[in-house]
Amino acid sequence: MKKFIKVSRLAALGRIKEECVFLAGGTDIYVALNDGALACATLCDISPLKTLDGIKLKGKNISVGALTTFASIAKSAVIKKYAACLAEAAQEVGSPQIRNRATIGGNVANGSPSGDSIPALYVLKALIKTNRRSVAVEQFFTGPKRTVLKKNELITEILIPRKKTVSSFMKIGARKALAISKVSAAAALDIRGGIITEASIAFGAVGPTVIRCGKTGEFLTGKKLSGNVIAKASQIAAGEICPIDDCRSSAKYRRECAAVILTRILRNN
Amino acid sequence: MRISFKINGKKVSVDVAPEARLLDIIRDELGLTGTKEGCSKGECGACSVIVDGELVNSCLFPASQAEGRVITTIEGLSLGDKIHPIQKAFIDEGAVQCGFCTPGMVLAAKVLLDKKRNPSEEDIKKALSGNLCRCTGYTKIKNAVKKAAKKR
Numbered sequence A: 001m002k003k004f005i006k007v008s009r010l011a012a013l014g015r016i017k018e019e020c021v022f023l024a025g026g027t028d029i030y031v032a033l034n035d036g037a038l039a040c041a042t043l044c045d046i047s048p049l050k051t052l053d054g055i056k057l058k059g060k061n062i063s064v065g066a067l068t069t070f071a072s073i074a075k076s077a078v079i080k081k082y083a084a085c086l087a088e089a090a091q092e093v094g095s096p097q098i099r100n101r102a103t104i105g106g107n108v109a110n111g112s113p114s115g116d117s118i119p120a121l122y123v124l125k126a127l128i129k130t131n132r133r134s135v136a137v138e139q140f141f142t143g144p145k146r147t148v149l150k151k152n153e154l155i156t157e158i159l160i161p162r163k164k165t166v167s168s169f170m171k172i173g174a175r176k177a178l179a180i181s182k183v184s185a186a187a188a189l190d191i192r193g194g195i196i197t198e199a200s201i202a203f204g205a206v207g208p209t210v211i212r213c214g215k216t217g218e219f220l221t222g223k224k225l226s227g228n229v230i231a232k233a234s235q236i237a238a239g240e241i242c243p244i245d246d247c248r249s250s251a252k253y254r255r256e257c258a259a260v261i262l263t264r265i266l267r268n269n
Numbered sequence B: 001m002r003i004s005f006k007i008n009g010k011k012v013s014v015d016v017a018p019e020a021r022l023l024d025i026i027r028d029e030l031g032l033t034g035t036k037e038g039c040s041k042g043e044c045g046a047c048s049v050i051v052d053g054e055l056v057n058s059c060l061f062p063a064s065q066a067e068g069r070v071i072t073t074i075e076g077l078s079l080g081d082k083i084h085p086i087q088k089a090f091i092d093e094g095a096v097q098c099g100f101c102t103p104g105m106v107l108a109a110k111v112l113l114d115k116k117r118n119p120s121e122e123d124i125k126k127a128l129s130g131n132l133c134r135c136t137g138y139t140k141i142k143n144a145v146k147k148a149a150k151k152r
Ligand SMILES: Cc1cc2nc3c(=O)[nH]c(=O)nc-3n(C[C@@H](O)[C@@H](O)[C@H](O)COP(=O)(O)OP(=O)(O)OC[C@H]3O[C@@H](n4cnc5c(N)ncnc54)[C@H](O)[C@@H]3O)c2cc1C
Pocket: A021, A022, A023, A024, A025, A026, A027, A028, A029, A030, A031, A046, A066, A067, A092, A093, A094, A095, A098, A101, A102, A103, A104, A105, A106, A107, A108, A109, A110, A114, A115, A116, A117, A149, A153, A154, A155, A156, A178, A179, A180, A181, B041, B042, B043
């Protein structure tokens, strides 16, 4: 470790000259440290920034502070009501121990295509706010573990439009707990009088970043959710993703599973 | 850096390297070796401790963030010579074999039972889902938690 800094006010960040690695809950950072990585990094502990912890209604949005843990998100009445898929995703992260520590800001900043909060944030059309700017979630990720974050740019909060959508998340892992997604999916639907007026579908772990399935969304718009429509939508979605073979799964299995979990999600609505 | 916190009811103050893990402070500085190190990656739960009422993996917990917290390790459960009812239930049900996972399992059960008087089977499975056991096959552990819940 080269240096360790603790910040207790956002304003103090601007005065830091050297490039830092931010430390929030440490569930990614300490795995790396325990592996011997980050030996010459300057760690900057942001956990004292208490204003970044918590879920609030803010005008037409829900604000989720970057330091909010998945345990808090999973049990939040506001999130369950307006962003059900995010509550479901939060509940699927790791284990109770991990959820008590892992923050949403860390999950987004880490930028893994299998980060479980991310497909949910895609379909909820979230805005990632940093200490410098706001970026639409879809523009935030540039590749596996790569984001638009610049040197010492800190995610402060995530804004989610407060809308009456029904939304849901599902993931497939090697087992129920402590399993990184082989494939995950989130869907948000606006349904008026039985007709879908807007549909947003996204998959995790089947591409370099989370992937939004625009064609599937367009196909669903204006339709009623019937068995045939669901089957066709799942087929279109499986064609829109680009999974690969890796240590966790094969591309073929991922493509098949993607269709299956989208079918299950849509059937539940 | 110097940090102070409460552990098993006692106030302590220790010098720590800024990036130190809570696990190493507990085991090496404070000599509380009931907390085990299995995987060092958050996967096994052998290092679980309770911080401010919540279960965490001490192998991933920055010691520097322990400042001002209230921590319970397995050593904090017994009262003098008297073991905690959850520990008793683990023994009675034969839920301990090699024992390496046991401190973490017992603490996971404690957090559950502190929050829920009558946990369902599903609650128990979920509460213990971050703790691996390579010996028992989990059934006896589950039974021990049920038994401890009934005894309260
Ligand atoms: C055993 C285990 C199981 C897991 N299972 C899952 C799972 O099922 N699903 C899943 O999605 N994830 C899983 N994870 C990963 C998940 O815990 C992390 O991605 C977590 O959300 C990161 O948050 P943190 O607060 O712990 O971040 P940290 O480890 O503190 O930081 C993570 C990264 O984000 C940066 N960072 C943190 N906060 C900010 C900020 N506000 N602004 C800018 N950069 C920031 C850090 O510099 C670092 O690069 C698992 C991890 C472990 C160890």
